[in-house]
Amino acid sequence: MMKRKLLALALSTMLVPVAGTALAQAGKISGDVVKIGVLTDMSGVYADLGGKGSVVAAEMAIEDFKAQFKPKFKIEVVSADHQNKADVGSNKVREWYDTQGVDMVTDVLNSGVAIAVAKVTTEKNKIMINAGAASTRLTNEDCAPKNVVHYVYDTYALANGPVSVMIKQGKDSWFFLTADYAFGHSLEKDATAVVLANGGKVLGGVRHPLNASDFSSFLLQAQASKAKVVALANAGGDTINSIKAANEFGLTKNQSVVGLLTTIIDIHAVGLQATQGMMFTEGFYWNLNSETRDWSRRFFSKHKKMPSMLHAGAYSAITTYLKAVHATGTDDTATVMKKMRETPINDAFAKGGRIREDGRMVHDMYLVEVKKPGESKEPWDYYNIKKVIPAEEAFQPMALSRCPAVKK
Amino acid sequence: MTEIFGVPIQALFGQLMLGLVNGSFYAVLSLGLAVIFGMLNIINFAHGALYMTGAMLAWIGLEYLGIGYWWMLVLAPICVGLIGIAIERLMLQWLYKLDHLYGLLLTFGLALMIEGLFRDLYGVAGQPYSIPEEFAGAFNLGFMFLPKYRAWIIVASLTVCLATWYVIEKTRLGAYLRAATENPKLTQAFGINVPLMVMLTYGFGVGLAGFAGVLAAPASQVGPLMGSNLIIVVFAVVVIGGMGSILGSVVTGLGLGIIEGMTKVFWPEASATVVFMIMAVVLMFRPAGLFGREK
Known part of the structure; x- marks a missing residue:
């Protein structure tokens, strides 16, 4: 009796994994x-x-x-x-x-x-x-x-949209305010490439620590550079505080501020008064x-x-x-x-x-411009869609891919 | 244009000015910390969170109750002070006899809880708080464009620092306070209610943090993380100035603000660390801080 039980147990333990793989191969969902x-x-x-x-x-x-x-x-x-x-x-x-x-x-x-x-x-x-x-x-x-x-x-798609449009408007000299870590560097690099490819020039840049509490010093340097565009290669709270300080120090009167990774959450946090007229790339807009x-x-x-x-x-x-x-x-x-x-x-x-x-x-991605306070009809009504960037243009072309797994 | 190390002298003046603005915040915050440490021997880690609470209260007052900037500049520090008194009575007073570490851990835990609460209620992106109308616009100083509000920050915080220094060094109340710090038992023997003074000091110290919070609200985004970004630097300021030294904390606060501003011109990547480098050097040569006395 004991022997038979043991045998059954041994058999069943052997069978379970076999059955398991058989099921997976037959195209079932693991554990349902x-x-x-x-x-x-x-x-x-x-x-x-x-x-x-x-x-x-x-x-x-x-x-x-x-x-x-x-x-x-x-x-x-x-x-x-x-x-x-x-x-x-x-x-x-x-x-x-x-x-x-x-x-x-x-x-x-x-x-x-x-x-x-x-x-x-x-x-x-x-x-x-x-x-x-x-x-x-x-x-x-x-x-x-x-x-x-x-x-x-991705950083390519984010940089691509606003940069080429602004250079076409004659805003061809750029200054970067960059978050000093992998993401900021990547965004600055991609944006610089687009600036240069469109015949613009980069006058300089300053790298700030992530989560910097005060941006006024950096913006004063951006102001002194006399660049037509001050590009923010940062995100989240850093972008919000940069935009706020840019307004306070009168930077926006003579220069354009571009947040390279700006979302509707940031615009909502800062308010239209300080962000009106900003242009950037969005992947989605509720309206x-x-x-x-x-x-x-x-x-x-x-x-x-x-x-x-x-x-x-x-x-x-x-x-x-x-x-x-x-x-x-x-x-x-x-x-x-x-x-x-x-x-x-x-x-x-x-x-x-x-x-x-x-x-x-x-x-498709969207190049958006932030509305003036008077144009906004309801809460969260923030964007004018300036251009729909077709999927093929929005992202890095396959020809430029550096991915080893892709056969060229 | 005249240049110093390749930087136009005008840009340098601009940065000096901004350094002074940031230094004003360091001064008010480290002053509060210094007063609390001097009196209670508590390293108040909740200071940053209470500074944030001051700013959040200013925003809440405007958003929900329609109370403007000027009223909140008075009300918010009082509210924060009352919160401080509650903290002192309910929790801190049981820890005075124990090692510093316990007070530090308690206040650190409180800081995390207060931040977590606001984060849960309002998210991290922060809330906008617009500059009061009286201070809209800017002065053109020739070498820079100084927003009126930033100029006000310097004036307001220096006034508060000076007043605090005066009260503690030159009045009878200040004399009691200093006596109670020096020898609490003896002071009590003279019929002075030391526990009451300790409670009020803590309330006043964190009230200063609340005041700095309201001052900061229009200049930056009002959000739950604003305190933790600042508090570590402020601690370094207190250590450099000398724990418990009132004059020391004010002077070092302003001085370090300016040094930090200069670093942002010459080596921006190091601007977040320069204060700590100075702290390391000061501790090596003067372990009690620049203005501190060794006990």
Whole structure:
């Protein structure tokens, strides 16, 4: 009797892994649960850009997907605060992949964190759809197109839009105010390239520490440079304080200030009085058409703030991923990635978006100009759309790709 | 144009002026810290959070209650002072007999809680607070464009610092305070209510932080992180000036503001560290600080 029990036990333990792999090969979903991880900055300088809003967007994506497709599998969301630290982020994601069965991570703002998480994701052969980090390294030197999609924006797309338009207006001398870390450097480098390519010149720049409490000194130097354009290669609170000080010191009277990574959250925080007339690239605006308005109002009712491009992007990224899982009936990485690359993306965030072979999701971007206080009719009515930048122009052309995995 | 080390002298004057503005904040904040340390022997880590609270209260007053800048410049420091008194009565007073570390840890925890509360309520991007109408515009000084509001910051904070110094050094109340610092038991024996004085001192010290917060509100974004960005520098200022030295903290505050401003011209990347480099050098040669006395 004992022997038979032991034998059965041994057999069953042998059978389980065999059955497991057989099921996966047959295209089933591991554990019948698709688990999505939202890794973001919950408490630091970027928490309003992503943060809780990204979790709200993820919940909305799942709710909408369930209502439309009535999937047989379960969908769960987990979220964590990476505190803008690469080691915290990569450890968390490793834990998610190893012990909690997470299939895909998204948001991942902060380029330093994103590059680290991309490495773990590749090692564990899972999927990362980055909606928040900006560095173009993610689709060039550090590209991993089998596992990583760069979804919303990057430093190339952000710099490209406003720079060429402003130089055409005769604003051809530039001065950079740059956050002194990887993201700022990347943004300054990409913007400088566009300035030079369009026949403009860079008169100088100053690098400030991240989270600087006072910008007046730096702006005085920008003022002394007599450059026609002062470009802010920084983000979040740093951008907000730079714009405020620029107004206070009368810089905006003779020079134009351009925030290279500015979002609607920053404009809302500073107010139209100080930001009117600013031009920059956005990946999303709530008041584009009835579809974006409906979606954004729904988001607003849950989060009490209009969505940033990152929030809308995270919603779209999760929807795209879930649709691919549903269509293929598996959460196997290679199968899902293949399906996502094949399927055009059409939702409230993007129309006719597609994922390129280097992992870049290309979609239309918008060159926006901030309204004057008198032009704004309701709260959050902030932008005039100056130009829709078509997907093919908005992002770095494949010919310039430095991604080793892409065959030329 | 005359130049010094390749920088036009006019730009240099501009930076000096800005250094003075930032130095004014350092002076008011480090003054509060110095008063508290001198009296209570507490290293008040909640100072930055209470400075932020002052700014947030100014914004809340304007946004929800329609109370303008001038009223809030008086009301917010009082509110912050009352919060301080509550903190002192309910928590700090139990720690005086223990090591400094306990007070530091308690106030650090409080700072995190206060910041977390505002972060949860209002997010991190901060709220705009516009400059009061009286100070809109700027003076053209020839070498620079000095916003009127920044000039006001210098005037207001120097006045407060001077008044505090006067009260502590030249009045009877100040004499009691200094006596209670020197020897609390003996002072109590003379019939002076030392615990009351300690409580009021803490309230006053953090009230100064609240005052600096309201002053800062129109000049920067009012957000939960504004205190933690500043407080570490202010601690360095106090250490350089000498813990507990009132005059020391004011003079070093202004001086370091100017040095920091100069660094932003010649070596901007180092502007966040220069204060700490000075601190290291000062500690090596004068461990009690520039104006401090070794006990």
